[in-house]
Amino acid sequence: MQPTMDRREREGLPQAPRLVSGDLPPEEPIPSYTGPSFVTDDPELSRLTPAELYELNQGMLNDAVPDRPLIDQLKHIAVLRSEYEHGTPAFLQQIDYLRSQGYNGIRRTRGDGDCFYRSLAFAFVERLMNSEEEELEFSVMSAISTLESVLPMLEAAGFQKLVYEDFYETFVSIIKQIVEPDRLDHSNLTPALLLEAFQSPEVSNSVVVFLRLLTSAQIRTDPDSYADFLFNPELGEPMAPREFCESFVEAVGKEADHVQMTALSRALNVNFSVAYLDGRSKDGTVDFVQFDSGNDYGSEPMVLLYRPGHYDILERRSQEPLE
Amino acid sequence: MDARLRRVNKEIADCKNDKTSKITLELVDESPFHLKGAFPGPEGTPYEGGHFEVDIRIPDSYPFQPLKMKFITKVYHPNISSASGAICLDILKDAWSPVLTLKSTLISLQSLLCSPEPNDPQDAEVAKHYMTSRSSFEETARYWTHIYAGGPEAKAAGKARDTPVGAVRDEIAIAGLEKAHVDQFEALGFERTKVIDVLRRLNYRGANVAKITEDRVVEELLKS
Numbered sequence A: 001m002q003p004t005m006d007r008r009e010r011e012g013l014p015q016a017p018r019l020v021s022g023d024l025p026p027e028e029p030i031p032s033y034t035g036p037s038f039v040t041d042d043p044e045l046s047r048l049t050p051a052e053l054y055e056l057n058q059g060m061l062n063d064a065v066p067d068r069p070l071i072d073q074l075k076h077i078a079v080l081r082s083e084y085e086h087g088t089p090a091f092l093q094q095i096d097y098l099r100s101q102g103y104n105g106i107r108r109t110r111g112d113g114d115c116f117y118r119s120l121a122f123a124f125v126e127r128l129m130n131s132e133e134e135e136l137e138f139s140v141m142s143a144i145s146t147l148e149s150v151l152p153m154l155e156a157a158g159f160q161k162l163v164y165e166d167f168y169e170t171f172v173s174i175i176k177q178i179v180e181p182d183r184l185d186h187s188n189l190t191p192a193l194l195l196e197a198f199q200s201p202e203v204s205n206s207v208v209v210f211l212r213l214l215t216s217a218q219i220r221t222d223p224d225s226y227a228d229f230l231f232n233p234e235l236g237e238p239m240a241p242r243e244f245c246e247s248f249v250e251a252v253g254k255e256a257d258h259v260q261m262t263a264l265s266r267a268l269n270v271n272f273s274v275a276y277l278d279g280r281s282k283d284g285t286v287d288f289v290q291f292d293s294g295n296d297y298g299s300e301p302m303v304l305l306y307r308p309g310h311y312d313i314l315e316r317r318s319q320e321p322l323e
Numbered sequence B: 001m002d003a004r005l006r007r008v009n010k011e012i013a014d015c016k017n018d019k020t021s022k023i024t025l026e027l028v029d030e031s032p033f034h035l036k037g038a039f040p041g042p043e044g045t046p047y048e049g050g051h052f053e054v055d056i057r058i059p060d061s062y063p064f065q066p067l068k069m070k071f072i073t074k075v076y077h078p079n080i081s082s083a084s085g086a087i088c089l090d091i092l093k094d095a096w097s098p099v100l101t102l103k104s105t106l107i108s109l110q111s112l113l114c115s116p117e118p119n120d121p122q123d124a125e126v127a128k129h130y131m132t133s134r135s136s137f138e139e140t141a142r143y144w145t146h147i148y149a150g151g152p153e154a155k156a157a158g159k160a161r162d163t164p165v166g167a168v169r170d171e172i173a174i175a176g177l178e179k180a181h182v183d184q185f186e187a188l189g190f191e192r193t194k195v196i197d198v199l200r201r202l203n204y205r206g207a208n209v210a211k212i213t214e215d216r217v218v219e220e221l222l223k224s
Helices: A050-064 A077-083 A089-100 A115-129 A133-156 A161-176 A191-199 A201-221 A223-229 A241-250 A258-268 B003-017 B102-114 B124-132 B134-149 B167-174 B179-186 B192-201 B214-223
Strands: A071-076 A105-109 A272-276 A287-291 A302-307 A310-315 B024-027 B034-040 B051-057 B068-071
Touching: A071 A077, A071 A115, A071 A191, A077 A089, A077 A105, A105 A115, A115 A133, A115 A161, A115 A191, A115 A201, A115 A258, A115 A302, A115 A310, A133 A161, A133 A201, A133 A258, A161 A201, A161 B003, A191 A201, A201 A223, A201 A241, A201 A258, A223 A241, A223 A258, A258 A287, B003 B024, B003 B102, B034 B102, B051 B102, B068 B102, B124 B134, B134 B167, B167 B192, B179 B192, B179 B214, B192 B214
Parallel strands: A272 A302
Antiparallel strands: A071 A105, A105 A310, A272 A287, A302 A310, B024 B034, B034 B051, B051 B068
């Protein structure tokens, strides 16, 4: 396995969009800020100034407001850009770079720790749905057969059927609906129905959990490939595969890092890339980190957008297609 | 049928079919989302021989949110509130995973009885007792298992032998204290229940006894 961009190797820390100093509340007792802290526990961020931390926290809080849908409509990337207008120019340059590469849209997910899995699942189904007409049936059937073929791996990893079967059924029925009308909707899957499904907590979370179980099973059944890369993300200590999977893969709301992403790419047999929008680029470009299973026949690669601590989906289109 | 109900039904059936784990589940009322679980105390622990009951509530967004569990049976354990039965266990909080089930969670509670985590206590007084004198802690835990969980009678503690069996002796044993210590302060004219309460709060046990002066105890007694 090639840890191209392991967290521990990434030097230093991501830079928060900076406020113009005059914008800061002057007498705000920032160091004693005791609200929910999403980032201050991270030792990597301990070098930020209180003002930067405060600002970063606010950003994270906004991301975590329960009102944000689990996954949102496609928005023009200019919307993202406008949020960084008072931030560091580095972010703006990188957003402009993404646009110049043809990425015009962003689809956001709620910052609940499930964002990587939710983004990838959505992008996976959406890509299937957008397959060329003549390949549609084949793409859907191969996706379903891939999912069927991983069930023995889930068993081998020690998961009970009663635990995974409902999540599996939910995911497969969404994919099936691409080619055959659903019992409830009496319609094939449309972009609107897909969005609706992924905004419904029961459906959306079932799919997220299924991908978590796949990721975990991939690591548990092939521990030798992963053992050297399993670290407690909070303490930095090495962890045994089972312990790592229980605490940082299967548990609800635990973010994915490079290891989980690699494992899921292999388990699902898909390629995707992640654009790192971190404000750290010297020349204003964005690094794309590839996760290649090597057997992905899908044409258009899936691209996720990473900002420190969060994943969204990056798209070439800038708005939802018309039905 | 909604997903939560489907899953819970499967889990209950799975538990019924499993004869080896000795975990039982039953409905408390009409709702399939309020259950009572039970398991035997693990062997080789002070809880051996006891029958422990747990109140289980299944939240609306189960299995994406953790089960809500608390002990119905009173348990003397650092991670279980001796008053309310509330449990401090990571999987019931932020380490929850939808992989966990009613059965596996109850098995985790059973394991918790085998391996207390006094550094992350639910009941600070019990945790202090555990840290100060393991043997005294175990004696108390065994006594609780006997009187609350139907466990076997504790091996007769010689020192308590000559006092008549009754409420008074119980109270001291429940608090995990020595009768001689309670007598000592009672003799100064303080009410027995007050003495027990203060000594328990001060963790007047084992090596701590030498560290806590008589004046300190009296001072606390006068305050209470």
